Amino acid sequence: MNSLKKRDNEVQEHVLQDVDKILMDVKNKGDAALLEYTYKFDRVLLNDLKVPREEMERAYEKADKSYIDALKISIENIKDFHQKQLRNSWIDNGKTGIILGQQIRPLKRVGVYVPGGKAAYPSSVLMNVIPAKVAGVEEVIMVTPPDRDGEVNEAVLVAAYMAGVDHIYKIGGVQAVGALAYGTESIEKVDKIVGPGNIYVALAKKQVFGDVDIDMIAGPSEILVIGDESANEKFVSADLISQAEHDELASSILVTTSDELAKKVQVELKRQIEERNRKEIIEKSLNDYGVIIVVENMEKAIEVANKIGPEHLELMVKDPFVYLGQIKNAGSVFLGAYSPEPLGDYMAGPNHVLPTNGTARFFSPLGVDDFIKKSSYIYYSKEALESIGENIINFANVEGLDGHGNSIKVRLEE
């Protein structure tokens, strides 16, 4: 155990040093460092980091119509849902001589990191870009690593184009995070970096946090299905498998009040797994992190769910809405037999970037709130200040800050 632990630390330190070096190089050498690291890690020598507008248009023209149709509906639904999250600045001037309020403004410039290669998920482009656009962000900059021919995944390009990304740059990894955080000759620095990435990207984001804002660090995915005797074992099994196919570290949990469902699902899982393309990943994930828990009643089932605080929670039970109010900790809740998690991943509108691994206890789905900032404002008339001036001076005295008190005194003495 001790030696394993030690090895862990060594790796981490080495990785952190690499990350720091790349970030410093990008900060000091700008575009030159980006080209150098892109050659080193992506094995391609780029002339230009930027994806020209025409390349996006060309990808769009070439794309399969069924894909475009799916994107259209998805984009519309995501926009609709996130527009409901918009909030107004407000003013409170109910007391004579006093005006207070809160201003809400969009961030000016946001960077979206999109992983390259086989794990290219256009749905993730939509889920990160659209809330920013709905919030009113002026400029959304996307970065994504090129393949060895210097190209970017076309499905991703199409999604970015349709979602309204303003600029795309063909860089990935730590160097892309550095470019977004510090700016280079060709890439302007942003206010916030969002989007998933590997361990290097995650560490780089953590390092630049404070220079810019970042989103939460995403962990492996999980689903918890609560099923009663009315649940269909085919549906339940398909949903558990759809989670498991993401990743060997993904976790699929069934909590059920029905012994019979538990048994049927075990049989059905075996049958369905055989038909899946990603059979090995699914089997490993289900073996390592899959579990079926039989409980006495719905109360216990909800208790288990709240304790785990799953990223995705499906309620495949009679009258699911009755239980919605009892769910304290979950990223997204899917109600009834015909609301499977992939509906939320792609199409329904709510964000699929969700708190994982129990962090729904305190984190929230990505949304418009993540792309705005607030500031407060205060106006007091002379009379209003006079009416509480002494109280402020007294309070400042208790804290030993006579300069604070004096700022009031000079005004009262006027």
Add this chain to the structure above:
Amino acid sequence: MNSLKKRDNEVQEHVLQDVDKILMDVKNKGDAALLEYTYKFDRVLLNDLKVPREEMERAYEKADKSYIDALKISIENIKDFHQKQLRNSWIDNGKTGIILGQQIRPLKRVGVYVPGGKAAYPSSVLMNVIPAKVAGVEEVIMVTPPDRDGEVNEAVLVAAYMAGVDHIYKIGGVQAVGALAYGTESIEKVDKIVGPGNIYVALAKKQVFGDVDIDMIAGPSEILVIGDESANEKFVSADLISQAEHDELASSILVTTSDELAKKVQVELKRQIEERNRKEIIEKSLNDYGVIIVVENMEKAIEVANKIGPEHLELMVKDPFVYLGQIKNAGSVFLGAYSPEPLGDYMAGPNHVLPTNGTARFFSPLGVDDFIKKSSYIYYSKEALESIGENIINFANVEGLDGHGNSIKVRLEE
């Protein structure tokens, strides 16, 4: 330079190791570790970590009436302002067979760190505790280091009592952060830790981030005053000084369109500094980080303010409301001659926990939003799912996730 930098790294690494060790000890040994580290760092052997209710009541009875009066007004105003930040859960069921929404819930348990000793600021207790209470947090736990007699600052106790803190524990430093993050025999683990602390506390919070949520890491304070020819040099100088007295690292900036004001303030500052208790701190802060910038017009002044993104921005100009809309980056804006920053520190109602050091570009004042979490929910009827089922399957195919597609297929085949 290089050797300086190297020393920095060594210190940091050493500090980080200390922080990790203490956190691990608290995680493994619970209360025993808390008592041990309290003896080691605070030089006091405690029998009981908890401040009994009666001790709080006694401090309240003993307190100066003028202090109680100040606290009452402050608490009322902070409550009023933060209640306006509350939001409702919402539902959208405008499309047949589709119900979407967002649930908003308070965090269950929050820990507030309050520094001890001379830098005990009861106003900071109010600003951290009240938004949590307004949000609906069930349990607010305060931790603060004891003095050598095992006592806690009385002014802080009174503020905590009146603000409605549920439990107070006499622990500080890294061990307090560990207790809140992991829980011990006598302290329940929380969902979020807020409140200022020294470098050890800040590092500890960063280390436990993810196990719990944390607030932003606070840096040194700053003020930017924009004054035109109408501004009173006494007011301007007093406000610059009130910022400078916080800390040698604090920064006080005057941006003015008036040469005359610039000159008058330079004279007035010298005069006022002589009268201040914290003269040495003020002089060092103003020498190192104070500056007066004369600009051509208000447009330029606003430009400078937006570039700096100050924590506190005072507009001591004619018609200050006219410029409010042009302020893009600021923690809190103080409008007119009678709205000095200490009014906001103690009494007006908006939070005084604000983004520092330019981070107003992307961070916001502490508020109710920091003590809630959101989750989304999705219901589709069979017919609604059927109407877009093919689109979901197509999208899943583009991403190579046939298990996702299958979760829809099994339902369409039903």
